[in-house]
Amino acid sequence: MQIIIVGCGKVGSTIAEQLSAEGHDIVIVDTDESVVKALATRLDIMGLTGNGATHTILVEAGVEDADLLIAVTESDELNLLCCMVGKKAGAEHTIARVRNPEYSQDIGFMKKELGLAMTINPEYAASTEMARLLRFPSAIEIDTFGRGRVELLEYKIVEDNILVGKSLIDVGRNIKSDILICAVERGEEVIIPNGSFVIQSGDIISVVASTENARDFFKKVGCSNTEVKDTMIVGGGTIAYYLANQLIPLGIKVKIVEKSHERCEELSAMLPKAVIIHGDAADKDVLLEEGIENCSSFVSLTGIDEENAFLSLYAKSVSNAKIVTKINRIAFDEIIEKFDLGSMIYPKHITAEYIVRYVRGLQNSVGSNNVEALYKIIHGKAEALEFYIKEDSEMTGATLEALPIKEGVLLACIIRNGKVMIPNGKSTLQKNDSVIIITRITGMQNLEDILK
Structure with a gap:
């Protein structure tokens, strides 16, 4: 184009x-x-x-x-x-x-x-992503498909997690939740796993499930899935305003720390139900005085990546809060990802995904299987795509095990008549299905691209 x-x-x-x-x-x-x-x-x-x-x-x-x-x-x-x-x-x-x-x-x-x-609106899109994470604090990242019916969640496996040492077959037998572990990040490697894959401490797993089944799974593996009760936001820019506007109606208490007195006055007028603090968060005494040690979530939204990183690291060291960190400069990705900064949000990435999704959908508007949603996952090393099957084709009616699907591609979920299904080899695709694909192959335009 x-x-x-x-x-x-x-x-x-x-x-x-x-x-x-x-x-x-x-x-x-x-x-x-x-x-x-x-x-x-x-x-x-x-x-x-x-x-x-x-x-x-x-x-x-x-x-x-x-x-x-x-x-x-x-x-x-x-x-x-x-x-x-x-x-x-x-x-x-x-x-x-x-x-x-x-x-x-x-x-x-x-x-x-x-x-x-x-x-x-990059700021609004970023704030929506952050609000979603604060509603499900166990996850590092959450994307939604099928008009919110399906969630793709990234979750880091800690050393004492009950999944450590278990194969995916074991997980299926013992956990008994209708979910699919569809991708794993292990160090620099991205793996589309099979049933014999064994989970290790430090792995970041991507899980596909309906909202209800996702909550059931995380509860069974010992993770809290209760949304946060309050949040401390450092930086009072546009994202902070949008985020507060989304959290306050949910009953989440919002405190914003901003060093510009003029901006504090503006925020006080725009967000009467939020607590606005005039202070410099670079001074840890300000954060301690405002209760950082007891807050259930902490969001760093200043305009400086380095400051956001250090603030998040400090919050992690003095509290058990869910941490969300805004990062702007992609050039620092490789360094920043080595730190445990909780959930990292890149407004530029989110915007680019929106645009690429629209362009792919535009290209396929005359085709049979349109891209309905697109997300870069695992730091852009893989893609999650949702296709809608408008017409019958060579792929409809055949079992998945009979289809010559490319290596590095996983058909993770089928949405049929509003029902979410985790497929197996005997599953088939039908007209009007929505299909979620996880793949290391980028640039797929059509559902048929998954075939050899």
């Missing part, structure tokens, strides 16, 4: 990298010439310096033949203007990043009137 990306900041560069890796023709546009040159050279894509909201620059970028225009500059208004001009100039589909909470109630109106295919 021909795709134009306006804005080469953290989100724009991540989207460009993901879509370029998917094999699309990318043109990036930004007002900063040095940024454009560096990114275009690194990804071997076309770059253009200029204002992406002007007709002249968009025409030069090839908007008349563009399948998709993505505007992700720092300005919501500029993004909306860019999409409006791009749509008028011939772009087939347009996507705008809109972050300001003041616009949240008007998104439906904007999409309709400006012809937007989609709006993206």
Whole structure:
């Protein structure tokens, strides 16, 4: 597909990298010439310096033949203007990043009137992910499929866990929960396991199950699945506002520590049910005074990755809180992942997943098996995809054991008439099924791609 990306900041560069890796023709546009040159050279894509909201620059970028225009500059208004001009100039589909909470109630109106295919709010998406984790604190990461009916949870196996030393066959016999351990991260290795695979201490397992069965499984293996009662958030930015807005209605007490007095006043007005503390969280005495030792969850949301990492490590050392850490700079992935920072949230990754999912769905809109959901799992080393089977094909009716499925691919779940099923070799696929696939092979466009 021909795709134009306006804005080469953290989100724009991540989207460009993901879509370029998917094999699309990318043109990036930004007002900063040095940024454009560096990114275009690194990804071997076309770059253009200029204002992406002007007709002249968009025409030069090839908007008349563009399948998709993505505007992700720092300005919501500029993004909306860019999409409006791009749509008028011939772009087939347009996507705008809109972050300001003041616009949240008007998104439906904007999409309709400006012809937007989609709006993206990285901060809101990140806060939704965090809220989900705080509702299920045993998990490192949680993704949902089938309109919330199915969950994919990552969970770290500690030394005294009852699963240590057990094969997956043993787990199935002894635990008796309708779940599937579909992927395992062991050190640098990602494994799609079979029944003889033996779980070890330190493994990070990915579990597919319905919401009810997931809770039953974690209870049986001795993990608390009770949502947190309170949370301490360090950093009072947009994500903190969105997160507090999602947690307070659930009855979770929210305390936000922010060093800007002006921002504290704004948050006090916007979040009257939250406790807003004016203080510098880099001073551990402030955190101790505000009760970090007794809080049930701790979320570090400052604008500096290093500060977030150290805050999370400190919280882990003085409390038993569920830890959530926001990370922005992907360049530090390999180092940061060696620390135990609890659940790490990458707003850029979440946004890129949304975009890639939309693009794959767009490509398959005339096909029989559309991508309904896409998640990068295990730090981007594998993918979890949901396909919807619109029509009968060579795959429907045949048992799974009779299908020549590629190595490194696991058919993890079937949703049929609202019922969640963990499949076995005798299971079959049918028209109108939703199918969840776990794979180390990236870039799958269609369900048939899982076959040899």
